[in-house]
Amino acid sequence: MNTLKLMGRICLTLIVVVAAVFVGRHLWHYYMEEPWTRDGRVRADVVDIAPDVTGLVSDVFVKDNQIVHKGDILFRVDRSRFELALAQAEAALTEAKSTWDLAKSERERNERLGDSASAQTKEKSVATEQQAEAAYMKAMAARDLAKLDLERTDVKTTVNGSVTNLNLQPGDFVTRGAAKVAVVDSDSLRIEAYFEENKLPRIQKGDRALVHILGQKGDLEGHVDSIATGIEDRERTSSSGLLANINPTFSWVRLAQRVPVRIHLDKVPEGVKLISGLTATVDIKPKSN
Structure with missing residues (x-):
């Protein structure tokens, strides 16, 4: 009877040892190799949104942690100065166009005169027209730049996501290229x-x-x-x-x-x-x- 009990204890001990070895090996494999x-x-990705123009913030259209979609306006820079700049550029463009038209008419008139107009006069009228045309193209570029600056007063998000850690208020002064709003890109x-x-x-x-x-x-x-x-x-x-x-x-x-x-x-x-x-x-x- 005692022998059977002893054998039972030995078998139980062996089973426990084998089970412990198996579990230990499995845990070692899982923690060290798997x-x-x-x-x-x-x-x-966190996108830092910066204005492309400098000026005072007139409106803030979002709140902290608000969900936004690509193209939504986050805030607006005061437009008054940029509207005046655009009007000035358009006036300069109109003036340059008139000067170019006048120079073109003068060159055409000299060509119609034929030999009555000297070669020097003709060359001068051609050069004047070319200069007027260049001035017109320059004025057009200045007008387009002023128009672009006015459009860029609306600062938009370039990604879908949510605004985080917003610390921007109307009246704050913002500088071109300096990030003011962070948007966590949900995509x-x-x-x-x-x-x-x-x-x-x-x-x-x-x-x-x-x-x-x-x-x-x-x-x-x-x-x-x-x-x-x-x-x-x-x-x-x-x-x-x-x-x-x-x-x-x-x-x-x-x-x-x-x-x-x-x-x-x-x-x-x-x-x-x-x-x-x-x-x-x-x-x-x-x-x-």
């Missing part, structure tokens, strides 16, 4: 997953990916869109002599480098709100599996 990572982020939303370098051999472009956003229910489906082709080398810096400057220290604990892998989301279910910067867990399902 291509998955908790180091993922929801990313999107560029994606997942950037940072995989350890020893897991990259099992990741290929087109592989299926499961994405879990922290704090949200369910998984999102996507696929590997691309893998980064370079990362920063922290052990190497530039030098004034154009020679490699390598850090002489060496750490005995070598951590695997992390390489960005871009995941394209195939479909985002209704109710799932993607916000740039959220944390994500990404599990790659290689095609060979």
Whole structure:
């Protein structure tokens, strides 16, 4: 009887040991070899919208976090000065056209006179007409530029998305080329997953990916869109002599480098709100599996 109990205990111990080895091997394979990572982020392109003219802001048509579509007007620069500039340019164009017409008539009259007009007079009339034509073309370009500046007083978004961190009020002075509104491009939303370098051999472009956003229910489906082709080398810096400057220290604990892998989301279910910067867990399902 005691022998049977002893054999039973030995068998139970062996079963537990085998199960522990199996589970341990499975966990080692999953955590150390399977291509998955908790180091993922929801990313999107942020477009800095800057005016193409300088002046005072007369109107702001959006609010912070508002959804906008490509072509929507975000804010308007005061148009008064640009309307006056356009009127002035149109008047200058009319004057230049009259001068050109007069020079053209003078040249045609001298040609009709034939030998009665000297060659010098004819040459002078031709040159005068050419100068008047050039002045007219210059005035036309100035008019078109003034018209363009007036159109550019309406500052529009170039992408679909949402306004973020808006800090613009009517009366603010804006300068050409200085960004004043940031728009998160909703069409560029994606997942950037940072995989350890020893897991990259099992990741290929087109592989299926499961994405879990922290704090949200369910998984999102996507696929590997691309893998980064370079990362920063922290052990190497530039030098004034154009020679490699390598850090002489060496750490005995070598951590695997992390390489960005871009995941394209195939479909985002209704109710799932993607916000740039959220944390994500990404599990790659290689095609060979």
